[in-house]
Structures are given as C-alpha cells and as structure tokens.
Amino acid sequence: MEFDTISAISTPMGEGAIAIVRLSGDDSLAIADRLYRSRDGRKLSDVASHTIHYGNIVDPKTDDVVEEVMVSVMKAPRTFTRENVVEINCHGGFVTVNKVLQLTLREGARLAEPGEFTKRAFLNGRIDLSQAEAVMDLIRAKTDRAMNVAIGQMEGRLSNQIRTLRQSILETLAQVEVNIDYPEYDDVEEMTHQLFKERADYVGGELDKLLRTSQQGKILRDGLSTVIVGRPNVGKSSLLNALVHENKAIVTDIPGTTRDVIEEYVNVRGVPLRLVDTAGIRETEDIVERIGVERSREYLKKADLILLVLNYSDDLTEEDEGLFEAVKGMDVIVIVNKTDLDPKIDMERVKELSANHQLVTTSLLKEEGIDELEQAIADLFFEGELEAQDLTYVSNSRHIALIEQALHHIEEVKEAIELNTPVDLIQIDFTRAWELLGEIIGDAVHESLIDQLFSQFCLGK
Template structure:
C-alpha cells in the first residue's frame, strides 16, 4: 500500500480563492518542506501544532516562489497519525501549482492517490472504516441534516454502537466456550436460553439501526425526483422556483426542454435530486423524441414523481396515459396554474390518487410550494424527521452487513431450538461477530479498501 512513502496533494478546490492548501504527510514531510521553506524558525525543530510565516524558495535558483504560512503537526496527533505539514498559499491555480511541483521535483515526495490521506488515517488506526466513509459523506452532503448525520458518524456514533454489539457477542462466545470445555457443568436448557436471550438483544439493537436505513439513505443520497407532465405545463418553471435560479429555459413554446436537467435542492431539510424532464407526448420531431425517451427513463428510475397538470386546460389523453402509468408509485399530483380560470374537471384525478397527494399551486405566484414540502416530508419521513441524536445508517455496505449479522444470529437461535449441538451454534454467533467487525474494517480485503477510498477526491 506504499504506506511508508511521503505524499502530497492540493487539499482545496482548484480555482480562485483567498488561500489554497497543500497537505504533505509521511515520515519525511517536515524535512522535505524544510528544504524549501525559509523562515525565522527551523520547522524541523519547532513544536507540533504551530504555524510559521515565511517563503518557499527554489533551492537551485534562489528564486522566491511563494509567500505563505506553514502548519506543522507531528504524528500521531494528526489526521493521518503521521507527520503532517500543511502549506497555505495564495489562492489561484498558478501559486499552488508552483509550490506543489517544487515539492515533487526531487522525487522523495510523491503525489497522493484519491483518498490516500483518509486511507492512512484508517490504516494507522486513528479512525475505523465507518468513520473514514463518513468523511466522503461530509464532503458530498447536500443539506444541513445530511451533514449532521455524517458528522455524527465521523465522530464515531455508529462505531460505538457496533463495538458495543461486538462486545456483547464476545461475552456470549466466551460463555459458550466455557460450556464446550467443561460440559460436565453445563445445563443445556439454561445455555440455550442464554444464547437466545443475548442473540435476541443483539438483534433488537441491529433492528433499531436498520430502522433508520431508509431515511438515512435518503439523507445521504437524496430523493431522486422526476418532474413530469405534458409540454408547457410549468415543469421548468417549478424547477427554477425550487432552486431559486433560472436553470431551465422557460418559453410559451411547447417542447422547449429537450433533455433531462438535473439539480439538487433541499426542501425542509430533505435533499431532492430534481430531474426536469422533457414534456412527454407523441411527437414527430426527432430531437424532441429523444428527449421524451430520456424522460421515460428518468421516470422509471425516480423515487418520487411530481406529475404536473395544467388546470387551466381540460384533461388531455396524454395526461390520462401518464396517470395510468404512475398508479402504485410514489406520486404527488401538482395542479398548476391555479391563478388562471379552471377548465379541468379534477374528479377523475381524485378517483385515482389520494386527496392528500394532490396539491393545487401556482408556480408563477409561488403558492402551494409549502404544501409540497409537507407532503414530501410525510411520504418519506412519516411526517417529520427523527430527533437529532438518532444514529442513522445510510451506507449500503453497512446496511448489508448489519442484515447479514442479524440473519446469522437468527440462525443461531433457530439452531438452539431444534437441538443443534452448542459447538455448531457457536459458529453462527462467531460469523455475526466477524460481520460486524467487517463493518468497522477489522477484517476487510485490500481490494475493498481501495474501492472505498478511490471514491474520495484528491487531497482528502
């Protein structure tokens, strides 16, 4: 894993800004930086967690490359648990690039791989795998609520619960081992009852975590929400109103939107991945036909569908076809243009869909949007989000491993009930313990570690 190398990367977004930060980590981080850094202080001798002003100088030519601040953090009291140096340069592409190129020039320091700083924090035992995965969730958070959930996980909220579960199973395994080694003191009925009791307690804890999975996954990834309807009913206007920016072109000409436009928006703390689709209708226009097909594909993949209808016109056959296709899906019916005289008979709509999923609104006058927020919250979060101290499970890997551990414990309980020997029952309990350990990263393959950290941005 090349964990002994000294690595460097730009840790801030590329572009213009007040400052840019280059992070260097490894046993040679301080020494290699000291070769280039000119200051009143020798940073090889300064205390840890101190900041120093100076200049980066090209040792070959003596040219001053940059004026900057250097922060020294010695391991293990650093993010990677190694010696870390952070160079805060002027923002902009040129300044930070020149400093990084000079650091890499001698060949002792290499460019970091995506996520390698966080990977080293994991490999060096500073954080476990659930905390490492939470770092990428922090970066990708699309709402305050999603950020709070990721922050709790990064601080170890999920880790503590899983470690407590594993400790409980270790105690159970120890009890079983004693009874296997000293069978003359074992009372089978009492041991089986104890196994069932402790396994059931662990299953209850796992169920509490899995109960948050659906909501946690939504907070992490957002609700894929397709805005669909006939051309010119106000879909693009709704997207613009929700994101509060003119992202989609709006005209009176039917078929203006030719492709799927994607934007993230937060409504009442709920992240929505909005897909504004081309108007779905029969058309001979080749380009519009492609847009309609993409709209149908987005419709199939959506978690939530906002079907928009124009109440200032009678119900059309295309409207009826869409409503028929969407029966049984998570749908909110938006009766738009209520600021105009109503020409649509809504009885047919009310027969097909629950009244509490039908909203009358005027995107032009921005009325009814609050009700939309309430309906979405009720559909996906039983009316409200849970309390802030709840530990959410949002990662598919975590959900899968918790499910497997639960099944192993159920297998152990079933085995005791049908009289399977206790040494065989022990295998199921141990498998559950190992699966929870895999969740934390105690026993995980190198390929999985590489796969997880390859999703990180460079410099994190």
C-alpha cells in the first residue's frame, strides 16, 4: 500500500523530559535529511537501519539551529508501521518540539491524525485489528493495571483466544460437511447434533468467560465512576483531597488529550477511580442541595461506586438515612469520619444500615483509616482474587458487542439442537458466530468461510 508521510509529536508514556517527533512514510528520511545536520555531514538516508544519530535540527531557510537532537532511523519493513520511520528526540520543552514538528510539516510531511501510526501498522499488516485497538487503549490507559490489560491485548492474547475459538468452529463445520458428504454411520443427523452440541458448549463457555471479564476491563480502562455523598461538613472535600493526595493523580500528558475538568482520576491500588463532578462537591459541598433530590438519585444510579460519608461526632439524621435509601442496591462504602472527636453517632444503627455495604471508620484530619478505605475499594473491585495480569480482559466495547452477538448465535445453536432442527439451519448460526468473532481481529473482511474450508480441509474435491 502507498501512503503519504505523516508526522506527529509522540511523547512517551508517563513523564520525562524527552519528546519525540515521529515521521512515518516513504519520504521520512528525505524530509528529515533536509532538517538534520550531523557533525560529519552524513545523511540519514545513508545510515544503517535501527541506528541512532546525534546532530542538530536546523531551519533550512535560515540555517539557524533549532534543537540539538538524537535521531533514530528505522527503515521499512522492520518498523511499527512497516514504513520508513524517523524519530527525532528533542530534550527542549514543548515549544522547540513543536518547532521541529512544524519544520517537518513545512518540508512535506502531513500532520498525523490521532492513532494514524497504529492505523498504518494495521493497514500494512503489521498488527491485527484488536491489537490496533489495544494500542489506542494503551494511549488512553489510566493506570498500570489498565496498561497491562492493553499490553496483553496488544501482545495478542485476546486475538489468540479468538483464533482458537474460530478454529474450533471451523473444524466442527468441516467435520459436519464430511459427515454429510460421506456418511459412515447410519444416524448422521444424531452424530452431527452431538458434535455441534459439544462444540457449542465449549465455545459458548469460553465466550461467556471472556464477557465476564468485560465489566472489569471496561472499568480498568474508563475508571470506576465514583461519587462522594454526605451531609455538609462531614468531610467530603477532605476525603477527596486525601484520595487525590495519597494517590498520584493520574496524568494524561499526551498532547491532544484534554482532561475533563469536572472529573478527577486517582489510582487506588490499581483501581482507577473517576471521581465524578468533584468540582460540584468542592463548590457547593452537597450534590443533593445543588441538583435536588430527584436528580441526584438519577445521578447516583449511574455511579459504579458510592462513598457515603457520615459524621462520627454528630447524630445520625434523617438526611443520612435518606442517603442510604437513595443508594440501595449499589456498591457503597460507608465512611464514618471524625473518629478523633467524641462519639455521638448511633453505631449500631449505622451497622444496621450498612448491612450490605463495607464500613470503614476514618479520621481524615489525623490521616487515620485511609489505608483501610483503600483496601475496601480494592477488595470491592477485585474481590480479593483477580489479578489483571493473569487474565485476558475484554475492555473494548466493540469487542464486547461482537462477543455478545457471537454468543447469542451459539445459544441459538444449542436451542436448535434441543429442538432437533435440521443440520443445515444449525450451520448458519455456527457460521455467523465464526464471522462475528472474525470481526474482532479484522479477519472477516478478508476471508470467507468457504475459502477457509477449502484451504484448510480440502473439502469438495
């Protein structure tokens, strides 16, 4: 395939003083050469692939030195995009990096769209679709765990699992064709139903397992939307500050990503919390007061996690009881704050109300109980057993939708077998599941089932 040469600032994950201008495409080396001056006059187009060079970037119009740089040269095809790639490592601030980028654009590169390097890697056959999407998730990953999930997917864990399942379906379909074309047994229909049933059970079970990870996967990627509720003065702001300060707020310092000002991300023991509308809490102290009881209930229902704060040194009020009512059935952690003061709250009643929730006591003033609170959050999310590293999480909503649809067709297969439906009708659902799974890895667009059956099993000779 042929593409123009693209350029963009691609800052490495996390912090770091170095910023990179990355070029990809046929003209990468030529464009870089027009800007690059080495000590010994060597051109980048003449150097060996996968080598790094020290020199200056100059403005070719004036020959003024813009920046001292290290330039990596990676020639096609052994590169991420399978095109010629040049990475100009700048150590200056954003202004100089930007100047270098502008120069590459002036010399003929086009500004890359978000994710376009990854898109090229996909289009040039370097990675499959789910891997491409994983890279996009990686760019947006908000915690280490989320990053591990994305990396796992990028390494092809999900792709491999999907391929295995598709292969299993394909083999079944081939086997069925053989049974029908060359019946060795009297009751082909029953044999075939039996075969279909075994495979449908297996594939359905595996898809089900993948789906069960999807909720976790989505949360890891998007953050657990968390709302802090409580009467005025119980310590909501203090709690927010404690969470933000104890835990490194999650930085997304990738150029082009803007942070939503009304959300604050914190990473609590690997669980990304998206503290929703914290600005609201800060400004008006109380979301119930601010948006009214009815609306705040609706609002609360959308949250993944509620942190309900009570005051240890005050009576439990009707308003407190109302909050318990409003968050019924949700994931709630009850926090009884201000334990450094004289007790006044009816703890027996609090325990009663918290029967289905976790209960933690804190003194945010004295920084006590925060560890316990964090542990409670982690327990709630990981149920104390899940380790992101060991699992294939499905976190991409497109993948989830496709797996759900595929599973639906597998269920249809099972049902059809129960009803003794003719084999050719069952085949349709099985084939559809195979196609849907293929869309996850981007295969369905390229290959038809017939081609696969022919190439792998030499049917229909």
